[in-house]
Amino acid sequence: MVLSVLLRAMAAMALAGGAIIPVCRRHSAGPWVYGTVLAACSIAFAAALAHLSSGAAPLTLTLPLGIPWLGAHFRLDALSAFFVAVVNLGGAAASLYAIGYGRHESEPLRTLPFYPGFLAAMNLVVLADDAFVFLFAWELMSLSSWALVMAHHRAEGTARAGYIYLVMAGFGTLCLLLAFGLLAGSEGAYTFDAMRHGALPESLQTLVLILVLLGAGSKAGIVPLHVWLPLAHPAAPSHVSALMSGVMTKVAVYGLIRIVFTLAGPPAWWWAVIVLIIGGATAVLGVLYALMQHDLKRLLAYHTVENIGIIYIGLGLALAFQTNHLSIGAALALTAALFHVLNHSLFKSLLFFGSGAVLRATGERDMEHLGGLIHRMPVTAATFLIGCAAISALPPLNGFVSEWLTFQAILISPDLPQWGLKFLVPAIGAALALSAALAAACFVKAFGITFLGRPRTPHAVAATEVDPCSRGAMAFLAVLCILAGVLPGLVVDALSGVVRELTAGSSLPAQSGLPWLSLVPLSTARSSYNGLILLVFLTFTSTLIAVSLRRLASHAVRRAPAWDCGAPDASPITQYSAGSFAQPIRRVFGGFAFRAKERVEMPEPGSMQPARLHVQLRDHIWDIIFAPIQKAIAFTTERLNTLQFLTIRSYLALVFGALILLLSGLALWQ
Amino acid sequence: MHGLAFDVAHLLSGSLVLISLMLLYQDRLYSLLNIFAFHAVFLAFAVAWQAFIQRAPHLYVTAAIALAFKGIVIPVALHRMVQRLGIHRQIETVVGIGPTMLFGIGLVALSIMVMLPVTEQADALTQEDLAFALSVVLLGLLMMVTRRNAVSQIVGFMSLENGLILAAAGAKGMPLVVEISIAFSVLIALIVIGIFLFRIRERFDTVDVHVLDRFRGEQP
Structure with missing residues (x-):
């Protein structure tokens, strides 16, 4: 029942693109298409959430489509239900945002036909229960997102981004095709059900792991297969960027979880080593790349790479615990990874919406041309700030909870018997801590340079707040970020069904009955977190400080010149810039990570030319x-x-x- | 399989390989065509012998077709073409006769080395037959590659086709319809190729395919 509702929602979505556009006139088609997709996504989200919370047995359905003797198999188990919920939550938010944002598109017909198909394809990947449907939907997802990336095909760099994306997507699908070929064996058992019961020799299992890491990893953006991601994601219209970064990378994570945890058979312990090293490298390098960017959307895209690294660290830890039958550790690490999947889809969509709003209002993506937007776009600034705090893992927001859970899993790693893992996991923990700190620095830069200070260009001066639909979508996601951070127990409980399915029966203890809405993953003796108390404390203390400052300080308004580094010229260009902000970190890490070269061009004595600082970074x-x-x-x-x-x-x-x-x-x- | 049947079959297909090798070193067109006719005649004998020992009367038809078309009609037609084209002069071989012969012998060895282990289940006669047939095919191909004159390339092609028929006759069971249709298609190919030969000559005053390459601007 739920599954057929889901599939019907997908069909309605896919039809929305094909049927509505020819009927409507050119400019009225957008709201209709996005509205239909919003409705379909909401229904699908509700259906998936109902299935997930009811804890019902997996549903299956076979349709007489595709290869004649195989048919098209669909299955809705807890894992798929969770990812369907994530995909459709992101899809619904993006559609709501696009009702407003899509009006400003110069050529809406380049986006509209592919947008519903893209969402439907992502849903189908998650629901597929045989290799054929999976690969078909995967490729449909790649191609429709490619078409969306190419929507602004005349913009500089878009053609190259689209080309690299297409090549990498083709490579990834090829790897997955080969992986499924190995899993299906010589008899061609292409249904996932047959793969679950089949046993592979260990050498083939390893090959499957490598192929899946290449195939699903290239779509998720793991280092070193991430090169397409920061090119392609920002090139698309902003609501599509949000979907690609926030949702499509999660579908890629789903592909990895589905194959490695449920289809490939029992993992070997050193798989965890591979996944952990990839995760650590991806997290640190992603955030370092992000710090060097001054293009708001590209910075966000690099952060997607970092967050995928964090998710991979969680999955690697889960693999490590699972091979050693430490089921509670595996449950903890998986909960952390899946929680981060949800969180990242929320705050990354929110941040991309914010950058889209800035782009719409000013026509600029380069932070060096922005500034002072907090006065002109207060709602966007507030929601963007919440997103920044969430992605920087600040309590009491949701990003903190999932990273905290990952650290809890790292802290119980001394229980692992392999010495390699005992040494590796703390090192990965250090990498995770480093990346969290750098992410915070990066978002101080992103928010500070974009929204604070004085406007650096006339475009930024002329900015106005965006339309109500876009603001509504951003506020909705911001509220969800806060809720997931304050009430993490509800999310952890909702995830317990998924975790039980993946770890053969074990999950974290139920959190909803605990007093004061605490989160206690293992036992109170070890650690606990309470977002609600933290929120109350933060609200209370900050109110207290604000009130006391008002009471105690002088009421007179005093206007004085801002400190200008001793330069009498108060031009906005003399403000601290994004480049200035990144310089210390570039000096520390740039040498080995980017072969950064700085060259100062000093004018001859007596010359009127300005001194110039050239920075060269290489990937x-x-x-x-x-x-x-x-x-x-x-x-x-x-x-x-x-x-x-x-x-x-x-x-x-x-x-x-x-x-x-x-x-x-x-x-x-x- | 009694001794005599095997020995005769062996002798006939062996001589087919031998004649294929002889084709390689013919440097005059008339003698090349004569040897080709000889090739076809031996093919007809070999197939007829197969018909006799397998008691498969339709193979007699195959043999008759081979004798009539390839042994008589095609060589005579080619003779007349060569006469009308006026090319009785020497053929230039590309590699030179010594290396070509050595290479041909190597090909025969290769096909025996490939075929004997592959067909271990089959009886000795079929094994030998297939090995010889493969060497005839490879030698025909070698001839097409090494020759530069269009007529001798046609002869190479036809001898290659003879090898295929030898394989099919040995493998007990090429239906007559297939055999007849192949024979006719070969004949049609001859007609088409003949027309082309004259067209090429009209255009370029020669049937040396080297000139065609030069015309395409590939080689100076």
């Missing part, structure tokens, strides 16, 4: 991995090009040579 990963691949492909194709212009006899000779080679191979191989 190591692009230089080491992708540039050589690019060069090798270019070289090979250049050489193979001559094959186009051979004589008939040379072609015959080639065929003959190939035949002889194969026959000799056959003769020698026997």
Whole structure:
């Protein structure tokens, strides 16, 4: 019943794009399409939440579609239900936002047809129960999001971003295809049900893990496969960026969880090592890249890379505990990872909405051209601040809870028997702490430079607050961020069904009955967290301080010149800039992480020219991995090009040579 | 399988390989065509012998077709073409006769090495037959690659096709319909190729395919 409601919602969504657009006139189509998608997403979200909270048995459905003898299998278990809820929550928020934001699109028809299909495809990936439907939906998701990325195809860099995205998406799908081929075995058991019961030899299992990490990881944006992500995500319209960053990467995480935890069979302990190292590297490098960015949307996209790293750390810990049958640890780590999936989808969508609002109001993405927006866009600024605090893992917001849970899982890692893990996990913990601190620095920069200070350009002066729909969507997500942070017990309880399914029966103790809405993952003796008390305390103390300051301080308003570093020229350009903010961190990490080079150009004595500071950053990963691949492909194709212009006899000779080679191979191989 | 049947079959298909090798070093067109006719005649004998020992009367038809078309009609037609084209001169081989022969011998060895282990389940006659057939095919291909004159490339192609028929006759069971349709398609191919030969000659005053390459601007 629930499953068929979900599938019908998907069908309605997909039809929305095809049916409404031709009927409506050009500019009225947007609200209708987004409205329909909003309704479908809300229904799907409610259905998934109902299934998740009822704890009902998995539902299955087979439709006579796709490959004739296979059909299309769908299944709604707790894991799918959770991800359906995440996808549709993000989808509903993005649709609400887009009702307002979409009006300002210059060419809405480049976005509208693909948007519903993109959401429906993400839902189908999560609901799929055989390899064919999964891969079909996965590829549909990639292609429709590619079309959305290319919506502003004339903008500079979009064509390159789309091309790299398409190549990486094709590579990822190929890896997943091969992984499913291995899982299906020689008999071609392509349903997930058959894969769950099949047993693979360990060498093939390892190969499956590597292929899935490449395939699902490239979509999620793990280092070093992240190169497409910061190019493609910002290039799309902002509501689509929010979906790609907040939701599509989660679908990729789902792919990893589905295959590694439920299909590939019992994991080996060193899988955890691989996943943990990838997670740690992704988290630290993602945030370091983000710090160097001055483009608001690109900064957010790099933060997606960082947060995927945090989720991978949680999953790696879960694998480590699971192989050692420490089921409570596995449950804790999985809860942390899934909680972070939800959190990231909330605050990253919120932040992208905020950046979209700024983009709409000023036409600028570069922070160096913004500033002072808090007075002109108060609602956007407030919600963006909540998002920044949440992604920086500040209590009492939701980001803190999931990172705190991850740290709790790291703290019980001495129970692990393998010495490799005993040493690795604390190191990963340090990396996680570093990335959290750097993220906080990064969002101080993002918020401070964009919203505080004085406007740096006329565009920023002329900014106005965005429309009510967009503000509503941002406020909705901000409230959810606060609620999930203050009442984490409810989320943890909702996740317990998913965790039980993945760890064969164990989950964290029920949190909803605890006094004062505390969160006690293991036992009160070890650790507990109470968001509500913290919120009350913070509200109380800050109110107290504000009131006492008002009472005790002078009431007279005093206006004085702002401190201007001793320069008499009060131009807004003399303000602290994003580049200035990042400089100390660039000096510390830039040398080895980016081969950063600074060059100061001092004018000759007597010259009237300004001094200039040039900063050059290089992406190591692009230089080491992708540039050589690019060069090798270019070289090979250049050489193979001559094959186009051979004589008939040379072609015959080639065929003959190939035949002889194969026959000799056959003769020698026997 | 009694001894005599095996020995004769062996002798006939072996001589087919031998004639294929002889084709490789013919450097005059007339002698090449004569040897090709000889090739077809031996093919007809080999297939007829297969018909006799397998008691498969339809293979006699195959043999008759091979004898009539490939042994007589095609060589005569090609003879007349060569006469009308006026190319009785020497053929240039690309690699040179010594290396070509050595390579041809290597191909025969290769096909025996490939075929004998692959067909271990089959009886000895089929094994030998398939190995010889493969060497005839490879030698035909080699001839097409090494020759530069269009007529000798046609001969290479036809001898390759002879190898296929030998394999099919040995494998007990090529239906007659297939055999006849192949024979006719070969004949049609001959007609088409003949027309093309004259067209090429009209255009370029030669049937040396090297000139075609030059015309395409690939080689100076």
